[in-house]
């Protein structure tokens with residue numbers, strides 16, 4: 001497992017799945033804003049890859065996020081689109097409603113940077129988020145991610161097109177910030 005200041009990233013346990021299903025994926029607004037595809041209900045016993053981890057899939061690594069003190073489940077985090085030629089990957093995260101606004105998201109991004117740059121030897125990490133997702137933008141920028149572009153009206157979300165922001169962080173920038 002990977003430890004941060006407030007949270008720990010560990011493997012997905014079977015007992016996490018119903019909690020994440022109820023807390024994250026039954027929420028039409030959060031699901032529609034975070035997933036980039038139409039919301040649809042998930043049945044108990046679903047094998048949806050956001051919940052059920054396939055250890056053989058090379059391009060994706062999924063974690064459950066738990067509190068460092070006590071180990072309560074607070075959300076999910078993932079590396080996706082891992083490209084071993086360009087040495088890049090995308091990251092995503094979602095916290096249960098009661099866990100938001102406590103600095104956990106910032107901590108998760110920091111842990112994912114360590115995983116990407118140190119454990120996986122990546123050169124670049126990328127985040128895409130809606131332009132009005134201030135929590136995600138702030139959690140990324142606090143970890144050194146730079147806004148690289150605005151994708152105008154690129155996301156259909158609950159009846160309207162919204163802009164998305166692409167953020168990137170390079171290994172040398174991340175290392176320089178830690179040394180400075």
Ligand SMILES: CC(C)(COP(=O)(O)OP(=O)(O)OC[C@H]1O[C@@H](n2cnc3c(N)ncnc32)[C@H](O)[C@@H]1OP(=O)(O)O)[C@@H](O)C(=O)NCCC(=O)NCCS
Pocket residue numbers: 030033034092093094095096099100101102103104105106107128129130133134135136138139142
């Ligand atoms: C987006 C998310 C991961 C951010 O994590 P978080 O733990 O809530 O954020 P943090 O507590 O680390 O806060 C980071 C910053 O965002 C701010 N922030 C957090 N939630 C916010 C909100 N709803 N509106 C405005 N600012 C917010 C915090 O004040 C903090 O600001 P600062 O850098 O100026 O101090 C989390 O809120 C979440 O899971 N939301 C729902 C799913 C989602 O949007 N996932 C991302 C999809 S790309």
